[in-house]
Amino acid sequence: MRLAVTGREGQVAASLIETARGRDDVEVVAVGRPALDLARPDTVFAALEAARPDIVVSAAAYTAVDQAEDEKDLAFAVNATGAGKVAEAAARLGVPVIHLSTDYVFDGTKDGAYVETDQTAPLGVYGASKLAGEQAVAAANPRHLILRTAWAYSPFGRNFVKTILKLAADRDEISVVADEWGNPTSALDIAAAVLHVAARLNGDRNFVAYGVYHLVGSGVTNRSGFARYVLATSRELGGPYALVRDIAMADYPTKVQRPANSKLSTAKFDSTFGWTAPDWRRSTKEIVSRLVLGVTGQASAK
Numbered sequence: 001m002r003l004a005v006t007g008r009e010g011q012v013a014a015s016l017i018e019t020a021r022g023r024d025d026v027e028v029v030a031v032g033r034p035a036l037d038l039a040r041p042d043t044v045f046a047a048l049e050a051a052r053p054d055i056v057v058s059a060a061a062y063t064a065v066d067q068a069e070d071e072k073d074l075a076f077a078v079n080a081t082g083a084g085k086v087a088e089a090a091a092r093l094g095v096p097v098i099h100l101s102t103d104y105v106f107d108g109t110k111d112g113a114y115v116e117t118d119q120t121a122p123l124g125v126y127g128a129s130k131l132a133g134e135q136a137v138a139a140a141n142p143r144h145l146i147l148r149t150a151w152a153y154s155p156f157g158r159n160f161v162k163t164i165l166k167l168a169a170d171r172d173e174i175s176v177v178a179d180e181w182g183n184p185t186s187a188l189d190i191a192a193a194v195l196h197v198a199a200r201l202n203g204d205r206n207f208v209a210y211g212v213y214h215l216v217g218s219g220v221t222n223r224s225g226f227a228r229y230v231l232a233t234s235r236e237l238g239g240p241y242a243l244v245r246d247i248a249m250a251d252y253p254t255k256v257q258r259p260a261n262s263k264l265s266t267a268k269f270d271s272t273f274g275w276t277a278p279d280w281r282r283s284t285k286e287i288v289s290r291l292v293l294g295v296t297g298q299a300s301a302k
Contacts, residue, residue, distance in 0.1 A: 001026045001202045003195075004053035006086055007060030008032035012100055014156035015191035016057065026195060029053070032060065038082025039074060045089040055198045056090040058083055058099040058137065061130070065104070066255040068125040079129035084136025091141035096201050096210075098194055103150035103182065103216075105131040108259025113220075115265045116148075116212045124256035134212065145197060146212045147190075147269075150262045151226070154187035155290050164227045165291060168240035176224040178246035182262030183216035184226050186283035190215060196275045209272050214264035217280035226284075233285050239292035 003020075007013045008030040020028040029051045036047035038060055048056060062068065062078040083099060090097040104127035105120045122128040134146050153161040167174050193215055201207055221229070228244045235241035249258065270276045277283070 001198060002052060002054045003028045003057055003198055004031050004048055004051035004055075005029070005057040005059050006031055006036060006038070009157060010059055010061070011152055011154040011157045011159060011187035012057075012059040012190055012194070015154055015187040016059075016194060019188060019191040019195060026198070036060075038078040038085070041081060041085045044082070044085040045092060048086070048089045049093060053090075053093065053095055054202050055095055056086060056093075056097045057194060057198070058086045058097055061100070061133075063126070065124065065126045065258075068129065069255050072125045072129075075125050075129040076132060079126075080132035080136050083133035084140050087137040087140035087144060091143070096143040096145065097137060097141050098145045098147060098197060099134070099137045100190075101134050101146050101148045102127065102130045103148060103259060103262040103264055105134070105148065106259055106262070108261040110261055113263040113265040114214070114261075116214060116268055123259065126256065142210065143201075144210055145201075147194070147215045148212065148264060149185050149190055149215050150264055151182045151184045151216070152187050152190065153184065153284070153287060155287055156187065160223075160226065161230050161284065161287055162291065164230050165234060165240055165288070168231055168234065168242040171242050173243045173245055174227065175245045175247045175252070176227040177249045177252055178222050178224040179248050180223045180258055180260055180262070181220060183218070183220055183264060184280040184284060185215075185217040185277065186280075186287060188287070189217060189277045189283055193269075193273075193275055193277065197273055200273060213269040213272070214266050215269050215277070216264045216266060217277045217283055218266075219280045220263055221280065229281060229284055230288055233288040234292050237289060237292045239288070
């Protein structure tokens with residue numbers, strides 16, 4: 001099975017490449033700029049055609065949440081038009097597309113965990129562009145899986161865990177918001193889930209349960225609790241440590257309001273594909289260990 005994943009530097013693309021390393025049953029080919037540039041729709045089909053995929057994983061995205069407010073056209077070009085072109089190219093190649101989306105399609109006002117059928121209501125340009133991308137993907141390729149995830153972290157790229165560890169190396173105390181709740185999600189777990197799903201799609205030409213799914217780590221915490229666990233794990237390993245001071249989102253102003261509730265229910269994904277992500281603490285400990293100890297290579301099997 002050959003997967004073409006859009007983007008080379010993103011957390012999911014890097015995690016897919018690592019997770020597939022050494023396996024005989026799957027090959028992951030990362031397709032990115034300049035060959036494939038989502039801001040230049042004319043590049044998409046030729047780049048994916050050259051990759052000869054059995055399945056396309058649409059992971060590349062514009063992710064600068066606050067900056068998107070000033071770069072609306074670019075955010076929509078990449079996250080909406082570009083995503084749609086990727087799905088269209090997959091359809092022309094006769095293969096399914098697995099598209100990564102986000103909790104930011106919701107406004108965070110629901111009390112419990114969001115399910116796939118809940119009303120979307122993005123709070124900013126980034127969320128709106130990703131929602132438009134979901135719609136474009138669904139319209140372009142009937143064989144689509146849209147996987148909404150949240151609070152992604154990994155040994156790769158820029159993410160919350162790496163930021164917390166970096167801040168702790170320079171400070172004795174870090175202020176972290178306490179009124180934002182969600183499911184921390186390892187990009188390595190996302191990659192494992194994508195490979196699991198891709199094998200199902202590749203082996204079942206009659207698969208009919210296409211559509212939108214939520215895919216996040218098991219368990220819920222708030223941002224400050226997440227930070228405390230990261231730092232406690234780091235301290236156990238001899239890495240950087242700092243005290244965490246709870247603050248409100250209102251005390252940490254950003255250009256775009258974040259959803260106070262990013263909790264996503266994975267019941268639909270779990271029942272359809274028979275796969276559940278590990279508890280977020282287990283996965284966080286694995287990633288923090290790699291970052292603090294400088295461990296490289298493939299992550300331990302789940």
